[in-house]
Amino acid sequence: MALLHVKYLSEALYGLHIGVDVILPQTEVPEHGHRVLWLLHGMSDNETMWQRRTSIERYADAHNIAVVMPAVQLSCYSDMAHGYPFYTFVTDELPRVMREFFPFSARREDNYVAGLSMGGEGAAKIGLSKPENYAVIGILSAGAFNHPWTDSFDLSNPFSYRMYLCHDGKTLSGSPEDCFENAKHILADGRPTPRIYHAIGTEDFLLASAHETRDFFASLDGNPFDYFYEEHPGAHTWEFWDAHIQRFLDFIDRTGDFR
Numbered sequence: 001m002a003l004l005h006v007k008y009l010s011e012a013l014y015g016l017h018i019g020v021d022v023i024l025p026q027t028e029v030p031e032h033g034h035r036v037l038w039l040l041h042g043m044s045d046n047e048t049m050w051q052r053r054t055s056i057e058r059y060a061d062a063h064n065i066a067v068v069m070p071a072v073q074l075s076c077y078s079d080m081a082h083g084y085p086f087y088t089f090v091t092d093e094l095p096r097v098m099r100e101f102f103p104f105s106a107r108r109e110d111n112y113v114a115g116l117s118m119g120g121e122g123a124a125k126i127g128l129s130k131p132e133n134y135a136v137i138g139i140l141s142a143g144a145f146n147h148p149w150t151d152s153f154d155l156s157n158p159f160s161y162r163m164y165l166c167h168d169g170k171t172l173s174g175s176p177e178d179c180f181e182n183a184k185h186i187l188a189d190g191r192p193t194p195r196i197y198h199a200i201g202t203e204d205f206l207l208a209s210a211h212e213t214r215d216f217f218a219s220l221d222g223n224p225f226d227y228f229y230e231e232h233p234g235a236h237t238w239e240f241w242d243a244h245i246q247r248f249l250d251f252i253d254r255t256g257d258f259r
Contacts, residue, residue: 001061002026003051006101012093013084020094021047023057023067024102033105034066036098037249038090038134040077040115040122043162047071054242063249068098074162077122078177081168087176090122091130108192114138114248116241117206121146124196124213128183129176131192138248139198141236143209144179144216180216187224195226197251197258199244201234228258 006020025034037060041049047069050056060067075086095111098104105111113134115123120142127137128144149172153164172178186193196217200210210229217227228251234240250256 001057003057008097010089010093010097012089013086016084018089019047019071020098021051021069022098022102023051023060023069025061025064025066027064029103030105032107032110033099033103035064035110036066036068036104036112037252038095038111038113038126039067039069039245040090040113040119040126041069041072042115042117042119043074045119050245053238054245056245059246059249063253065249065252066102066104068094068104070094072122074165076118076162076166077125078166078170080166081170082165087126091126091133095133108132109135112136112138112252114140114197114245115142116140117142117236118146124179125176127194127196128179128186131186131194134194135192136252137194137196138245138251139196139210139213140241140244140248141200141204141210142206143211143213145212146206146209149177179213183216183220183225187220193225195251196228197248198227198229199240199247200231201236201240202231203233203235204240205236207231 002024004022006022007017010016010018039050050069072086077087079085079087099106111134113123113127120139123137124139124144127134147163154160214229251258
């Protein structure tokens with residue numbers, strides 16, 4: 001595998017030079033290009049953290065899959081109310097530019113999105129608002145909504161201030177942020193249904209949000225998203241994410257026990 005540190009000027013981000021780390025298989029390029037995992041970081045992280053804190057390169061090698069890890073700052077993977085349009089960057093510009101740089105497949109069945117914490121929420125948002133683009137979604141240590149949707153922000157509180165920057169004045173209904181409604185629209189409109197893997201630790205502070213997400217997908221007749229949920233002992237830690245990104249890669253390839 002090759003590890004590449006990409007810095008390029010992003011038009012979507014108004015000329016910001018952005019960092020993207022890429023793990024690239026050193027194998028023969030398949031007919032349609034390499035499969036790609038778009039792997040999203042958490043709130044305190046950047047494009048380097050997955051390979052700094054896990055063995056993601058080794059795991060990707062075992063599955064012969066490329067991994068793209070973009071930096072999105074504290075954006076919640078949103079087109080921010082007061083900041084950059086990172087949702088547009090990740091869903092529109094990033095795949096296009098990466099496919100210009102590297103031999104990546106553009107086929108839906110070869111593209112997957114996953115993340116931890118803020119990135120897990122982002123993966124749910126991106127995968128359920130763009131189901132034609134991703135075959136599998138991975139949500140680690142998160143729910144579809146990691147924070148209450150509110151019009152009231154305590155700007156003296158750092159977390160609340162971040163939510164203000166991302167969501168101030170925005171409407172949830174009908175937006176990419178509205179994961180549950182987007183899932184319902186996928187079914188009602190006959191759009192492709194991404195498979196979903198969801199894991200969280202029993203001691204994680206986002207457990208209630210994960211349970212809300214679990215209960216929503218459990219309410220859908222026939223499990224149309226092939227939704228698989230598991231809780232294991234653990235907290236909001238890299239030990240948990242290192243173990244469960246391996247589970248997610250197995251879920252992609254339908255290896256292992258996911259009954």
